Amino acid sequence: MSNLAAVMPELGRIEIRDLPEPQPGPRDAIVAIEAVGVCGSDTAYFTYGRIGDWVVDGPLILGHEVSGRVVAIGEGVTQVAVGDRVAIEPGTPCRDCEDCLAGRYHLCPRLKFLATPPYDGALVQRVALDERNLFVVPDGMSYEEAALCEPLSVGIWACRRADLRAGERVRVSGAGPVGILAAQVARALGASSVVISDVAEFRLDKARELGFEVEHSGAIGEGPGHEDADVLLECSGAPGVLAQGLWRLRNGGRAAMVGMPKQDVSLPLSRLNVKEISIALVNRYAHTWPTAISLVSSGRVDVSALVTHRFPLEQTQDALTLASRVPDSLKAVVYPQGIPSE
Structure with a gap:
């Protein structure tokens, strides 16, 4: 079974590559990525190769506004189960430093953040993720809405x-x-x-x-x-x-x-x-996903109203260049498993 990913081998170009199947470590879940929102940071890395101190120095997979479906779990996983639909918090802290222990895990000096060099993002069909970054969403919430819990955060x-x-x-x-x-x-x-x-x-x-x-x-x-x-x-x-x-x-x-x-x-x-x-x-967020899910699922916040364009994984480069080509655009979403039918 293929595990296709949209890889940026160099600035301004995307290749679709077949990656090895991810293997779950302890407390990891394998997530089939269903929806990925395109952020301005993705476009900046694609176009310029850097944001502040973060510099692209090799092939990189973009995408950090993410949702998906749990398809396998590793040893010790208790918070999610196979089949769960999840919104994904993209930053994984060390959980042991002074900032993490004080609740400021988003300021962790060892934070591993999806699509922030040198860490790959989630424009891929399946990826291993720490279960503590996964938040189960209600059945009535779409994958698109779940992915956009990130900018909502x-x-x-x-x-x-x-x-x-x-x-x-x-x-x-x-x-x-x-x-x-x-x-x-x-x-x-x-x-x-x-x-x-x-x-x-x-x-x-x-x-x-x-x-x-x-x-x-x-x-x-x-x-x-x-x-x-x-x-x-x-x-x-x-x-x-x-x-x-x-x-x-x-x-x-x-x-x-x-x-x-x-x-x-x-x-x-x-x-x-x-x-x-x-x-x-404001540097990203902390402890926001439960609130984001509640706001969306209750209808108090409409995230999908911002989506103006949708793309399959094969058209990731078009999604990343959308803002420069189409002035009347707001938010693009890429679907690694294919755009769902209405």
């Missing part, structure tokens, strides 16, 4: 980092998948209002379809006098957007910075100091 963590409280007014800058998901989480957590800003009309239209008030980025200038939010979730990563958003915060406001600009960010801290604003950085 970023939105959940952003809201937690911003200490979002019910009744507060929220601004979200950036109407990409993570921005729209963060906005949905804020609404589900009881925000009294959520406004999403972006420069792309297609993305603003998608936000409108999901019931959000929208605003064109830069429509209101910087400076005092426009304070209309308690929380800012900055999800664009565009230069200057964080500073613009901070001016919109009221006294004691909190901001979570999800989007990371490629260059240093300049902030007017001496002028913003009088508002005593708190700024939190």
Whole structure:
């Protein structure tokens, strides 16, 4: 039986290769990968070969927004069984260091994260994974929805980092998948209002379809006098957007910075100091999958509404280049076992 994978042998090219069948170690499960969402980090590695300190230095399999079906289990596995449908948390920590023991396992210095060099991702038909990274999903949840619990987790963590409280007014800058998901989480957590800003009309239209008030980025200038939010979730990563958003915060406001600009960010801290604003950085997530599954399965968050394109494994390269070829696209999902029929 073949175990096909979409391998990036060099920048800008994908080959479909047949890999050896994975073997489960202790506490491992073999998972047949059913759906893989394409993230901006996948596209960055494919195009540029690096993100910050992580550099591609050999063949790499991409994909970390993942779901699948357990087809075999190794010794000592108790949390999943053959046949379980699972959402997959892509980071495997050491579980023994100071950060892990303090509950900050996402900051583990030995974290092995799917599709982050030198670790392969999940654009493959079957892979061995630690059972502690697998979360069983309800029968009514699709594999697509289960895979998108990963970007949804970023939105959940952003809201937690911003200490979002019910009744507060929220601004979200950036109407990409993570921005729209963060906005949905804020609404589900009881925000009294959520406004999403972006420069792309297609993305603003998608936000409108999901019931959000929208605003064109830069429509209101910087400076005092426009304070209309308690929380800012900055999800664009565009230069200057964080500073613009901070001016919109009221006294004691909190901001979570999800989007990371490629260059240093300049902030007017001496002028913003009088508002005593708190700024939190967001590095992935921790302890979010149960919440993500609950939000999706209950219907409080719609993740599949963001999917604009679907591809079989053989067309992975098309999925990775979608954003550069099709401006009116939002989220691509690759199906390693084949796109399911309706």
